[in-house]
Every structure is written in C-alpha cells, then in structure tokens.
Amino acid sequence: MARFRVCAAAAGCFLPLLVLHAWFCGSRILRNFGLQISWTTKNTLYRLDVSWPKYSEYFTGTTFCVAVDSFNGLVYVAQRGDNIPKVLVFTEDGYFLRAWNYTVDTPHGMFAASTPHEQSVWITDVGSGSYGHTVKKYNSFGDLVQILGTPGKRGSDLNPLQFDNPAELYVENTGDIYIVDGDGGLNNRLFKLSQDFMMLWLHGENGTGPTQFNIPHSVTVDSAGRVWVADRGNKRIQVLDKDTGEWLGAWDNCFTEEGPSSVRFTPDGKFLIVAQLNLSRLSVIAAPPIGSIGNCSVVSTIQLADQVLPHLLDVDGKTGAIYVAEIGAKQVQKYVPWNSYFPSLLS
Template sequence: MHFVLRLATALALGCLVWFVSADLSVSAQSSTTNPYRATFGWEQLPEGRVLGTVSGVFPDPDGRHLWILDRCGANECAGTDLDPIMKFDLEGNLVDSFGAGLFAFPHGFFLDHEGFLWVTEGGSHGDSRAVAGEAMGIGHQVLKLNQQGDVVMRLGEAGVWGDGPNHFNGPSGVVVARNGDIWVSDGHRGGNNRIVKFSADGTFLLEVGGGVGSESKEAARFSDPHDIKMDSQGRIYVADRGNSRIQVFNQEGELLYIWTHYGKPSGLFIDRNDILYAGDGLSGMVRTGPPDNWRSNLGWEKGIRIGDLKTEQAWVTHFIPQHDEDVGAGIEFLGVDFDGNIYAGEVSRRRLVRYVPHRPSELIRTQ
C-alpha cells in the first residue's frame, strides 16, 4: 500500500494544514484486514413494518439500548404516519418509537451526552425530497428532542431555505459538544456547502465555507458535506463527500487536516475510544452520460474504512468491503455499539447490516 504525504501552508487560513493523499488500488484496499462478517435481520419490527433507509444509529448512554433513525420504511417520510425514531434493546427488540409527522427527509442523527436526540432535515431546495416537506411547511431545520419524543429546540425556519445565520438549505448532519455548542453540516447535495457553529442556546457563532455557488475543491470549502462528527479532543470531522475527502477542523473553525485515504465518505462515526469509521457507498460507480463528480471515485471500493484518531494521520487499519453485489448507492450511515459491533445503513437496498467479528479476539474494542 503506497501513501503520499505532503505538508502545505494554507496562507489564507493562517495555519499549517496537513494534506494527506493516498495512491490506493482496489487490490491494496482489499488486502487491508477485515475482522468482521455481515449479519442481517437483527431488528425485530411489528408486523407490516419494514426498515427503509437507516440514516443514523447511536448507542444509548445506558449501554443497553440503541437508537435508530429510519426513513419510514422507504427513503423519505413525507405522507406517512410511521415513526422514524426507534429505540431497540441490544437483542433487536423494539422498545419505543416516535416522531411521526415531524420530518419529510430525516437525514442527520446524533445522541448527545445528556441523552437528547438531534435530527436534521436533509432535503436541499429543488431536491424532490425537499418539495414535499416545503409543501407541508417542514424541512430545512435541525430538531432537538427528548427521549419522550418532545421537540425542545429548533434551529432554522420550518420549510424555508436560505444561507444566512438563521436558515439552512438541507442540513445533512449535526454534532453537539459537551459544553452544548452545536455544529451543523449544511447541506445535503445542492445545499449551502458549509459547516455552521451555534452556541447551546442556538446563537450563530461562525461558519466555514458557504456562499452563492459555493461548491469548491479548495481547502476549507466543500462539495456536499454529508456528515459531521467530533472526537474526544473537540476536533470536527466533515465527510466532504463530493470532494472524496475528510476535512478536520478545530473549535475555532480552523482547518487542521485534509484526508483522502477514506475513500468517498458519506457517513462517519467516532466511538468512545476515538476510532473513526467512515462509510463509503458511492466509490467506483460507473454511470452513463456526463461526469457526475459526487458519484465518481474510480479505483476505490465501497465499504467501511476504520482508523485510529489517536495517531497523527489516522491511517486506515481495517477495511470492510460492501456486502453483496453492487446495486447502486450503498453504505451511507454508520453506528457502533459499546461492544464494537457496526451497524450500516444502505440506501439502495434499504437495509441495516450488522457487522460482527469473525472471532471475539478480533473485535475492535470501544472501551
């Protein structure tokens, strides 16, 4: 496996930024160890209910339950009376559910250290999945809910898109620091191409990227920032999917790293031990017609790449190839329980895959 590392000075940002690029062949990716096997059917649902696209999985702080965000048995929730937020025990039994009617296209999902649930509406203006929400007067918001399903906070204006400090355009992800500060990736493909920071009470603090016609390959700019996560040191990780990279920032919004060795990341998860999991469900897709940059990353495989954020550049140590043959957009959303089992939401197949170790000794521990 051959890596190329170069140090560049980002004068416009006033800081040193490590750019990491990787020359990886498909065979090199496949040779990275994979200690996991795919399992199916973990979730036990009421008769007649099926999973759609699972766009988030988080372990409850009690260690005995998992929270899942589901697109109502399909790839959107508009027009249904199904609950998108579901609570399961570790054996896959459904314990609770709520959230019907709140979302048209639930996308980003986060469970903060106080147990509050955060959900973003990921349909950008002009996207067919946003049209229904806008007609219903919902969308373009970030909602905070308690575990009884009550909405206790809203960011953005319902059904109204924009690029100012109080509006979003299809926010794709959200993460909350222990001090309550809120980071939002805004937005989904065709959205604002920025990340935004708010205080705990929702006051706008800063943004990185954004602006009219803001899609860009430049450092600290974005093309479809599809997810956002934070490690134990407070560093912010953005799945800059359209640019096939992860960008890393500090709490002041200053760029620290650009990593291209995680493929074309759609979804990120960082566990309690600062292990990074990146889901890539689009690399290597060949399409007819004009080039489609957000889908192209030829020479790379779809799957899950795993690295240790306690190391300087978090090189990929494990690679889990996507299970089964290619049928379109694959893994886009990830969660990991406290035992290290991985839960992957696939878009085209609309299924949840649970990855468990071949042998217990090979499990990547999260404690």
C-alpha cells in the same frame, strides 16, 4: 478420532444452517438478494450480527439514518415514505420498542445526545413541508423540544438561521453542536453552535480549497479536539480544530473512487469508520496521532452487496457495534467486533 470427526462434521453443518435460518427468516433484504452474501471482509475486524433486529418487518420505508443512545441502550432509525412511522426505536439487542411520526417530514441525519438527566434525539429534516429545512430536537418519545432554522423556508442566512438540505450533525457532551448544511442544496457549510445556539465559528464557501466544501455530508469529533467532515463531493475528509475552526489537514488518498458519506470513531478512538454510498463499502481507517493528520490508511473493509447503498452510520460508544442505514436495502444492519460476534449470533 472417529468421534471427533463426527462432532466436527455436525458443527460444520449446524453453524451454516443457523446462519442461513437467521438470514432468511429475519432479514427482508437477504430474502430479496436470495443466496447472495451481503458482505465480505478484508483483515476482518467486524462481523454481521444476523440477529439484529429480531424482526426486520418494521422497516417499511427507506432507511436514511441511524443514531445510537449508548447511555440507555437504544437505537433510533429514521426512514422515509408515505403513511409510515418516520422514527423507529429498538433496543441494542434488536427488540422493537415504539415508533413515532410527529413533525418529521423528510429525515436525512440524526444524532442521539443523552445524559443521565435527559434523553434527546436530533434530526435534520430536508423536506419541503412546514417542518422542512430545519434541525430538530426530540425526546425519546417523539415530543418536539427545539427547532433550529426557519421551518419550511430554505436559505443561506444565519440571522435568522436558515438551512437548505442540512445533512447531519454531531452534539458534544458539552452541548456544542456541529452541523453540515449542504446535501446538494444552496449551502456547502460547516458551523459550530454553542449549547444556547450562538454561532461560534463558520466555514461556508463552496470550493475545493481548505475549509471549502462540496456536499459536506457527515461530521464527527474525536477525543483530541479535531472535527472530521465527510466532504463527499470533493472526495475527501477535512479535519479542523474544534475550538477555533482552523484547518488541520485533509485525507483524499483513500477516496479516489468515491467520496465518503459518513464518518464515526470507534469508542477507543483508534479507528474511523467510513461509509461510501455507491461503492456499498465500509472502511476502517487508522486514526492519526495527536498533532499529525498525514495520509489515511485503511486497515479493514466490509464490502456489502451491490446496491445496498450505506448512507449514514453510527457507532455504539460502549460496545463498538456499528449500525448502518442502507437506503438501497431499506434496512439497518449491525456489525459487531470480532470478539463479540459469536455471543451475539447465538443469543
């Protein structure tokens, strides 16, 4: 019994020291916050992976968005600032691989759409320079492959395609593209393009009714063929049919304090992960069954420290890990499901 008590006491001292060492040696934001704990949970499903990234000093600007290429095990981070690399590439284990800064002015959202034959990264650029107001496709080394929009010219026209503050996009395996255009600019619209960039359907009216938007900020698609849009200014999530664009319903009962800024599904499709910027909060919401939208039901929350400001997030399609771009903290953090937390921590 005495030996057991000694072992238990030793373990109780070792694990907190291990966590504190990882926090203070590996994360700039946690050094800045001092002893303040950066997250708490309710009905805990996720834990912070304090080992990601291995070195946080690579975050030299304001981190606005993150994209996970689960097929190749890569994590892309886009940041803003002068004379810094705009895109950083990490492994899913947190090792820095490379950076690039070509033709990216002011990144806002991004999406990794890789296949066995191609690695691609899409970035929405809201800058005022010669590459601003566009949606751009790159390969994994930063070579520009495709530009959607009229570079350097904001607008609301669709022919030629013009954007004004395009917030985010989602690319399906088929190559179809969903874009939310309207982070406080001229437009408040959602549209779907085919893989050869033909317009399939569009909702583009500012307002509070069905298929109307006020700062549509994030978009994702579930396995049931439903499009989920973070209608941030209206404090709701709207749901549409991906084939027709028909309105299916909306969630607003979970967002009375602040609208959602980011939406992504877990790999099994059971939960929707939602970020709320100014509340510094992540919510895990139960996905509704096919044929029903109903009301949203929060099953778990992760409360970050004040002023962390989670902007956009992405979810690893294989491991379920959540990567959160935090513009207040100027970093990206990784949260892993509970059953994979300790192996990640001790690796």
